[in-house]
Amino acid sequence: MTNELLNEFTFFVLAVFVGIEVISKVPTMLHTPLMSGTNAIHGIILVGALLIAAGANSPVTVILGFLAVVLATTNVVGGFVVTDRMLEMFKGRQAAKAPEPATKSK
């Protein structure tokens, strides 16, 4: 195993634990936005798509690169915008939460 591969593998293993840890206590009502949000994050494949598309030098790689950039950009942009639209709906909640103690006390 080369040093670089070993480093990458270390990051991979640590990221598994971080990934599980950060969402372990998520309430049900946020499952949908969270799925959509993580969906946007894996749009980072756009970095890879840009790298291969920029260096495309044959008709086949040009087509593959172009498709990869289109798909990855759709994933990133669509993912973040649709997640934001969903979460925007939750904004009324904070104001509505205020009277809750009053209803409990009666």
Place this chain on the structure above:
Amino acid sequence: MTTVYALAYLLAAVLFILGLKQLSSPRTARNGNYTAAAGMVIALGATLPQLHFTGAGGIIVLIGVIVGAGVGTFGARQVKMTAIPQMVALFNGAGGGAAALVAVSELIKFGSHPPINEALPSVFSIVIGSVSFSGSLIAFAKLQELMTGTPITYPGQQLVNGLIAAAIIGFVIAVLAIASIPFSFLSLMVLALILGVAFVLPIGGADMPVVISLLNAFTGLAVAASGFLLNNFALIVAGTLVGASGSLLTKLMSDAMGRSLGNVLFGAFGQVRATAGAAAGKEGRSVRTSSIEDLATLLAYSRRVIIVPGYGLAVAQAQHAVRELADLLEKKGVEVNYAIHPVAGRMPGHMNVLLAEANVPYEQLKEMDEINDDFKDADVVLVVGANDVVNPAARNTPGSPIYGMPILNADQAKNIVFLKRSMRPGFAGIDNDLLYDPKTIMLFGDAKDSLTKLVNAVKAA
């Protein structure tokens, strides 16, 4: 200079982690999305100076980004809140497809004998990314009702799927050990695309959210593999984060439905139409209907009313009408609450989004565990466009596909009112005994229509 890029990727990874953390709490969720988006901008910004454009490279990158951004923005802005699950499926499929294409391009560049530490992540990314791409498209088609939502099964299905899987393993070995030629890895991609279709076909429409979440985790892992391939730290960390958190989320979702993940994914295998016979025997039983005025009186003179909203409410765009009815009843001194089943709507949390859109006060939304003991004290349960989540078969009928799913105890209320379009069964495709209960009153028709009529009648009552 490479140090600067590496630090930028590290910063992006940190922002993804912080964003995910914020996304798991309702108060900070929206900021969490912005945090993650900021991480994405930084990662992309650090990539741009590293691009070495050849001939057509600059043009395809420019056009590709413009087209992708246009399609993504248009889709995300135009989609109705009810159709969010299938939109997420499409975006996820796009990511999986991109990961597979990146890996194919890299293999083409390496020639026929790539080093194993490049070939291994490539084939992984091709297989997983392609399964995610085609699987997500089928999930989209099922939810969009472009195809039937019932599980598609046929005799010998396990054998066929087994053969596809065996062929994939064969081509993986061929690419790794013999020669990485376009024929072998393109065949691998085609087979993986077929596997994605075959994998999702036998899963029912009601279980699609769990499948989308799983495929989301798949895409994450494919992206992580691409990171190993391109030696890119940001891809490895971000992809793995999504792979790990997505796997956990998938498990949480199937837990919320009271089922194991294995049962959700492979439950339909081997039980070809086992339940069809049971449902047929129940034809011809009568249901009770009532006039709008009688129902209005019943509601207006109740002390406690619980509303059970389902996907039908969302389809009919009746969120605002139901809130109007609830407000009116509250003014008459009726205590109104909403009972939200964990999988109300099409995926966990979907109904909360839809009701929040109609400004239903947060404190009226009760989760299942919170409200299930209150049903026996309720005078009326108003079930609007829901069915499976109140089906007692989940408790009483061991052979039923939904047996074991936690349900709302609507059957314990003094009166149950169903607002439904027809006697058609719910998304899971099973008959509901509660519809025939002597305590149950059916009000047929479009949910929004029925609610508007009820509102007027309650005003008069």
